[in-house]
Amino acid sequence: MTFKQFKNKPIIKLITNRYVLIISVFLVWMFFLDENSYLNHREFDKEIKKLKNEKEYYNSEIKKDKELIDKLQNKEDLEKFAREEYKMKKENEDIYLIEYDTLKKK
Template sequence: MTFNEFRKNKIVRFFSNRYVIILLLFLIWMLFFDENSYLNHRELNQEINKLEKTIEFYKSEAEKDKKLIKNLQDPDSLEKFAREEYNMKRKDEDIYIIDFDSIKE
């Protein structure tokens, strides 16, 4: 294939057009090198999704805490919670904590 035949090829003629070259350079610049490139947008979108998941987690935790606070308004449930979570006791009683995980068979 000679040089003239190579230049007459449709694909070569298309890509050697100055407008196509400028368009390709512009697209490459916008996709990879610009401050507002596609890669930066993708990273920011991933960060947004992660933060939205974090927000949903904290909202659900806040709802659980609100239910717990509402439940602890009752003196009996407050005493039960204090005994189970903080091992609190009354003055006239003794509490023995048995840890079953430490017993080996």
């Protein structure tokens, strides 16, 4: 096959067309090399999704804490919370902690 026969094939004509070459270079540039490339956008979308999930988590935690604060406005509930969570006690009061063995004995 000579060079002239090779050059006359339709696929070679299409590939060597200057417009196809320019468009292909442009597409490669935009998808992979540009600072606003598709790859960068994909990474940013992943990060946005992660941050939205974190925001949702923290909003739910804030809601739980607000409910706890509202509950602890009552003095009796506050004392109960302090005793259970922080092992606090009143003067002249003894606290006994009872721990159960969760391991099964043979």
